[in-house]
Amino acid sequence: MNRPTSRRTVLTAALAAAATAGAVSSAGPAAAASPPRAPSAGAAVDNSSWHTCTDWRAGSGAGTRAVAGRRPGLVIGHAEGRTEYTDPHTGTTAAWEYATWTSPVHRSTVPATEVIASWNADTPAGTWIQIELQGRYSDGASTPWYVMGRWAAGDGDIRRTSVDDQTDGKSSVWTDTFSVDDPASGLRLVSYRLRLTLHRTPGTRLTPTVRRLGAMASDVPDRFTVPASTPGLARELRVPRYSQNVHAGQYPEYDNGGEAWCSPTSSQMIIEYWGRRPTAEDLAWVKPGLADPQVCHAARFTYDYQYEGCGNWPFNAAYAATYEEMSAAVTRLGSLTDLETLIRAGIPAITSQSFLKEELTGAGYGTSGHLMTVIGFTADGDVIANDPASPNNEAVRRVYKRREWENIWLRTKRYDANGKVRSGTGGVCYLYWPARPTPVQRRVLRSFGLL
Numbered sequence: 001m002n003r004p005t006s007r008r009t010v011l012t013a014a015l016a017a018a019a020t021a022g023a024v025s026s027a028g029p030a031a032a033a034s035p036p037r038a039p040s041a042g043a044a045v046d047n048s049s050w051h052t053c054t055d056w057r058a059g060s061g062a063g064t065r066a067v068a069g070r071r072p073g074l075v076i077g078h079a080e081g082r083t084e085y086t087d088p089h090t091g092t093t094a095a096w097e098y099a100t101w102t103s104p105v106h107r108s109t110v111p112a113t114e115v116i117a118s119w120n121a122d123t124p125a126g127t128w129i130q131i132e133l134q135g136r137y138s139d140g141a142s143t144p145w146y147v148m149g150r151w152a153a154g155d156g157d158i159r160r161t162s163v164d165d166q167t168d169g170k171s172s173v174w175t176d177t178f179s180v181d182d183p184a185s186g187l188r189l190v191s192y193r194l195r196l197t198l199h200r201t202p203g204t205r206l207t208p209t210v211r212r213l214g215a216m217a218s219d220v221p222d223r224f225t226v227p228a229s230t231p232g233l234a235r236e237l238r239v240p241r242y243s244q245n246v247h248a249g250q251y252p253e254y255d256n257g258g259e260a261w262c263s264p265t266s267s268q269m270i271i272e273y274w275g276r277r278p279t280a281e282d283l284a285w286v287k288p289g290l291a292d293p294q295v296c297h298a299a300r301f302t303y304d305y306q307y308e309g310c311g312n313w314p315f316n317a318a319y320a321a322t323y324e325e326m327s328a329a330v331t332r333l334g335s336l337t338d339l340e341t342l343i344r345a346g347i348p349a350i351t352s353q354s355f356l357k358e359e360l361t362g363a364g365y366g367t368s369g370h371l372m373t374v375i376g377f378t379a380d381g382d383v384i385a386n387d388p389a390s391p392n393n394e395a396v397r398r399v400y401k402r403r404e405w406e407n408i409w410l411r412t413k414r415y416d417a418n419g420k421v422r423s424g425t426g427g428v429c430y431l432y433w434p435a436r437p438t439p440v441q442r443r444v445l446r447s448f449g450l451l
Contacts, residue, residue, distance in 0.1 A: 045332050046110040047449030049214030050103055050194075051120075063099025064198060071325070071435055073122075073209040074101055076198050085199075089159040089305040096128075096199040103194045103213070111138055111188035112217035115178040116428075117148045118314040118330040119196075120212040120321035126201040127208040128152035128160075133178055133215070135192035137170065145195065146173045149314055153322045159305040162312060175307045176314050176330075188219065211321065211435075214450075216331045220426040226335075226410040228403055231381020233340040237348050239273045239375045241396035244388040246291050247299075254299045255309045262371040263311040264298035265388035266350045267320055269373050270432050271298075273348060276323035292393075311369070313352075317430050325435040329450055332427045336383070336406050338448075339374055342431070345444040349374050350430040351385075355408040356417060361401055365389060366417065369425075377402075 050056060056066035056074045063080030067073050079097035086093040117131055131148045147163040166173040170187060171180050180187055194213055200206040244265040247258020255261065271277065278297050285300075286293035302319045304312040317328035333339060333349075342349055350373050357366035367389075375397075376384040383405040390396045408414075412426040431450065433441060445451045 044110045044220060045216060045218040045334065045449075046108040046112070047214065047216050047329070047331050048106060049212055049329070049450065051212040051214075051327075056101070058104050060102045060104075061100070064101040064196075067209070071211050073211045074196065074198070074213075075209050076200055076207040079200075079202075082202060083199075085158070087158050089161060094157075095202050097202045098197050098199045100198070101196045101210075105136075105191050105193045106215075107191040108189070108217040110217050110219050111190050113180045113183045113188060113219050115189060115192060115215055115217050116176060116313060116330050117194060117213070117215040118317045118328065119149075119151070119210060119214070120318065120327055121151070121153075122209040122211070122322070123152045123154070124206060124208075125154060126157060126204060126206045128158050128199050129208050129210065130197040130199070131213070132195040132197070133192055134195070135171075135178070135189040138186070138188045138190050141170070143171055143178075143189075144168055146178060148173065148178070148194075149176065149312075151315065151318055153301065153319075155301070155303075160303070160315060161306040162304050164306060175304070176312050183219075183222075189217065192217070212327060212329075214329055216329070218332050218426070220332070220334075220412055222413065223411055224413045224415075226407055229336045229406060231340075231377065231402065232337060233344055233377050234379040234381075235343055236376030236384050237273065237343060237346060239348050239373060239386055240269050241386050241393045242269055242292055242295050242388060243390045243393050243396055244295070245391055246393065247295055250290060251296055251299065254303045255311075258295070258299070261295065261299045261310055262388045263313075263316050263350075264302045264319075265295050266371045266373045266386070267302065267316045267430070267432075268292075268295050268298040269386055269388075270348055270350060271320055271323055271326070274323075274326065274432065274434055276326060311371070313428070313430065316350075317432070320430075320432040326432060327435050328430065328432045330428070330430055331448065331450065332425075333429055333448075334427060335410070336377075336381075336402065340377060341444055341447075343374070343376055345441045346438070347431065347433055347441060347444065350432075351409055352425040352428045353405075353409040354414060354422070354424060356415075359408055360404050362398060363387070363389075363400070368416070368422070 053066045053072045065077035076099045080099045130150050132145045134145045135143045151160045162175045198208045244261040249257045283293045299310045302310045313330045320328040373386040381402045383400045386396045387398045410427045411424040414424045416422045
């Protein structure tokens with residue numbers, strides 16, 4: 001069986017020194033729209049978002065306007081300017097009209113070492129968006145405007161991309177994550193604002209529609225092990241099962257093929273759990289006869305052309321939110337108790353973890369970065385996961401020991417096979433939910449600061 005390819009080899013290597021010296025976290029900012037949730041033991045997370053007409057009107061727009069309706073959004077009202085963009089992945093230079101929106105400054109309840117932005121948007125052909133972040137440090141200095149992503153749902157106008165080599169000597173952006181370079185110094189990001197630039201083909205009335213913009217900021221304990229939680233739920237959700245390894249060797253232009261598709265495969269499972277899936281027209285590009293062509297589709301449309309992989313966290317969330325009436329965000333949880341709260345409400349989660357083969361009984365592999373879908377808990381409290389790193393769809397459902405799984409997911413430091421200290425994700429996960437959740441689901445999402 002092929003081992004799952006690392007979600008972010010570059011980020012792990014870059015943070016290794018920081019992990020040795022001090023705390024390594026994974027997170028991102030938030031907005032004043034939702035009350036922060038009291039963090040779980042050991043976690044310090046601030047989620048927030050802008051997604052209502054009131055939120056959009058609270059920001060500063062130049063050419064943008066808020067639109068009401070079942071799902072309020074931000075659109076181009078008029079072109080504020082015109083620019084040329086040379087796509088680094090095609091070499092094509094094209095002219096674009098644009099409008100911008102800048103959020104109010106949000107002071108995070110958590111002075112943060114990392115920030116991850118995420119967004120939900122419709123981008124019809126002829127449109128795309130850019131997402132940027134600017135923050136203020138605890139020493140009073142400000143960051144530059146960092147590009148957190150250039151994104152389109154399709155790949156015909158621009159190639160969706162992260163941007164490398166962004167740093168000011170105090171912080172850097174690694175693919176999709178803003179990170180303080182030296183957490184042990186005590187420097188933190190205390191506030192931030194986000195900026196959207198909406199682009200369209202000149203002379204048209206086309207517009208992207210941004211439904212949600214948010215960020216997650218966090219500073220978690222520096223730890224190799226985490227406290228054990230007490231089991232509190234026995235429930236299993238009926239989530240479709242897909243194996244990434246069924247697609248080994250398929251479409252190698254997207255992250256070397258299916259053996260590296262843990263993230264989009266997990267995304268597709270939860271998209272279908274919520275009753276959404278691509279149409280036959282959407283899938284017409286996939287070679288006939290391939291099993292589960294929707295997984296190939298998810299890989300193509302989550303692919304980050306700079307990272308050269310399908311594991312960009314916000315790109316996966318943005319892909320999920322292209323389906324009708326879907327919302328999505330990247331966040332961090334503090335314990336398996338938090339996951340139990342979501343499962344109890346009928347919300348599965350995609351989690352990121354890294355481990356040696358001997359650290360997770362029954363996995364049969366080790367990985368420096370892998371995504372799974374948590375779908376429930378046994379009566380003994382063990383984790384039921386749809387693990388895409390399985391030989392076939394029937395083998396995807398796994399039961400992993402609670403204590404082992406809890407540690408590999410929540411720790412922020414670990415040892416690799418050579419005994420070197422590496423970073424862990426510290427509870428990072430993606431959450432996808434319907435734009436109109438049930439009252440119970442709404443209460444749970446709000447308790448995490450996601451609504």
